[in-house]
Amino acid sequence: MPYGETIVMLATVAVTLATHNLAVYKARVARSGSSGHDLPVITEHEARRTAEAVLQDMSSRQPGMPPLAIMHVEEHQACWVFGYQSVRYIETGSFLDSLVGNGPILVDRQTGQPHTTGTALPSDYYVAEYVSGQHTCDFCTTAQP
């Protein structure tokens, strides 16, 4: 009975797929938790790689800009904040090697989009500005048509 065998086989495949989909769904729920929709999706590691790419771009594009490296990271609810300095300053610790005008880089925790900030004010100000939707920088203005 070839038809009967085919039907049994198809039914087995269907049950296997349904079981698999349920397992995938359960794993997803377990990972995200009950209020998973508002959990951050960008890890510090991912955000750091983004910020490092921005720094590399800055030092290669701006004339006279030395190689740059991340000095510290701050965790905020909406974004990661990366402060940076010249690699030379990190090595020597001399203010003669320090950068002036190096506003921290923000990386959005939901989208992973990097943002540059100003330099005059503490990073909390720029984070507050970002959260309230009043922030603009080269990255957002070029991203929007």
Ligand SMILES: [Zn+2]
């Ligand atoms: Zn921006």
